[in-house]
Amino acid sequence: MKSVNKGHKLIITIVKKGQAKKIVKASKQAGAEGGTVIFGRGTGVHENKSFLGIPIVPEKELILTLTTSDISDRVISAIEDEGRLCTPGSGLAIVIGTKAITGIAHLLGISTHSTQYLEGKTAVEKQAVLYDLIVTIVNKGDSDxxxxxxxxAGAEGGTIISGRGTGIHEQAKLFNILIEPEKDIVLTLVDREKTKQVLEQIEEDVELNKPGKGIAFVLEVERTIGINHILNKMINDKFDQS
Incomplete structure (x- = not known):
């Protein structure tokens, strides 16, 4: 099947454990086909870091929701309202444009012919959102x-999810059976002005330039929901510096 696209959006919502089910339900009521839930962990600026001196890493749920652009605003609003993302500490959502889609055309009821990516953008999409998503894939245990x-380097933190995979520099075997090493995936939402320094700091501290250590890449975020506290902090910091 050929890759297709009618201006689709990928909405990544990160909430506390137990909240994903109602987020998926709200998105479906708004017109989305559903969502994929991934379990992870991470600490935000409004969450307790320890209990009785013992470090705590809150469990998270990540919901991946793919939707067409014509209903994306409605789906995003439903997710924002249901998850109360405007309340600090409740979670956040980011929106990323897709360039091509394959394998789900029968679900979305769209043609299998390729179309031009994002022929027109809504007023909301044209607003400048100066954030990037840094995706870092490392060996299990290196996520911290x-x-x-x-x-x-100035980022707020990160969300960690687990996976597995084998790179070209990894050939581990047990009893002559090839083993796929476990991986940690770290999602870091960062102010675009800090992207370069955060990426360089990750590369240096985790030694990503060494074979088999991992990889990091940056995705441009079109829109964010639920990070007003970060925006306020940025404004206050710039005001203090002036």
Whole structure:
């Protein structure tokens, strides 16, 4: 099947454990086909870091919702309202444009012919959203180093999810059976002005330039929901510097 696109959006919503089910339900009521839930962990600026001196890493749920652009605003509003994302500490959502889609045309009821990506943008999409999403994939156990490095460079933190995969520099075997090493994936939402320094700090501290250590890449975020506290902090910081 050929890749297709009618201006689709990928909405990534990050909420506390137990909230994903109602987010998916709200998005479906708004017209989305559903969502994929991934379990992870991470700490935001409004969450307790320890209990009785013992470090706590809150569990998270990530919901991946793919929708067409014509209903994306409605779906985003439903997710924002249901998740109360405007309340600090409740969660956040980011919107990323897709360039091509394959394998789900029968679900979305669209043609299998390729179309021009984002022929027109809504007024909301044209607003400047100066954020990037840094995706870092490392060996299991190295994710805390990624989060620490990103914080050192000015990021708020990160969300960690688990996976597995084998790179060209990894050929681990047990009893002659090839083993796919477990991986940690770290999602870091960062002010675009800090993207370069955060990425460089992660590369340096986690030694990504060494074979087999991991990889990081940056995705441009079109829109964010639920990070007003970050925006306020940026404004206050710039005001203090002036």
């Amino acid at each position: 180093d990624v989060v620490d490095a990103s914080k050192k």
